Structures are given as C-alpha cells and as structure tokens.
Amino acid sequence: GENVEQHPSTLSVQEGDSAVIKCTYSDSASNYFPWYKQELGKRPQLIIDIRSNVGEKKDQRIAVTLNKTAKHFSLHITETQPEDSAVYFCAAFRTQAAGNKLTFGGGTRVLVKP
C-alpha cells in the first residue's frame, strides 16, 4: 500500500522566517496531495492541496510544490506568524479497485517563536 514519509517531525522558526515541510510517497498512482493543519485538541483542516497535473500552487503565504518524478511534495509557509504554530500533515490519495484511501504522513509540529 501507499507509504507517506514526512520530515521534519518538529520545526522551530523565528516569526517572519519561512518554514518548509517535505513529504515523499511510494505509490506512483497517487494523484491528489492535500495538506492539513491541526491546532491542539482540534480537528485537522485543509489548508491547501495539489493534484498530479500541477507542479505548484500558491495561496497567499502558503505554497505547495509537487515533483511526480521524484515522488515528493513540499509545503512552504512564508512570513510565518505565531498563529501558524500547529501540527501539519501531508497526505497522498489514489484510486484503487478496492476503494479510495487517503494516507497521511506522520505530521510536523511547527513552532513559530515571536
């Protein structure tokens, strides 16, 4: 089955600096790659996603890049703010005969220091 590796597991940045989180996936058939943000004790919420026919997508301070050949994708947060502190999860999705599964990475705990 699909395996998603996420690095780093923790990331501490100074407010205003950039943060980068990287994920690799194993199944070349995966074609949808969302990123979720989870604040302490709350549900994960989608912040950005990318499909396999696109190489990069931006939404204000957040961007995601996808390299299908290398099977990795990254989340970039620029001009970080204290409210960006949370756990971030990447995921990979594929359609298979038995059903549709969304496999998550292990998460990255981001701390933005004021």
Next chain:
Amino acid sequence: DGGITQSPKYLFRKEGQNVTLSCEQNLNHDAMYWYRQDPGQGLRLIYYSQIVNDFQKGDIAEGYSVSREKKESFPLTVTSAQKNPTAFYLCASRQESAGELFFGEGSRLTVL
C-alpha cells in the same frame, strides 16, 4: 458544525467493555472514514466506506468494527479485543468527485 458530528466528545471505558462512537454527516458525502490519532502521532486509518452496506479495513482494523446502514452514518465500535484503545478518534467524509476530506471534532476515548 462542519457537517460532521461525532459523539460523545469524551468517553471513559473500563477494560473488557465494548464502546460505540457515533459519526453522522449531513454533507451527502459518499465516502466516510475512521482514523485513530495517538499523542504526537499521525493519523492511522481504521476503516473506510465508499457506499452504503460496504466498508473496507484500513491499516489498523484489528479490534474495531463498523457498519454503514445509512449514507449519513458510520459508527465505530471499539471492542474488548483492541489491546490499547486509549486514543483520539476522528471521523471524516468526502465526496468522491472532490478531494477534500472533512473531519468531525473527534472523540477522545480513555480506558481506565
């Protein structure tokens, strides 16, 4: 809130007891999922269902059971066979034609 309702929010169980976590969605989504989250860990898939009366095991299905008798409901039973059930359980749903997974607020189960 968010179209997916999980209950109860907090649940305490004695060892050897079965418990059922409720998940209801009013988003008319076809697919529903159950994930388990342990402290400082990622999300692991327990079971998922694409259509009514059909469901598949995820990566950690042992000790759990589900049913999908109605499109809007996907309850999860944590049985006594689950050796370490203390965790945060998240239910989610998605429309097959779209990508985004919508999560409920979660149920925190503690075994005493």
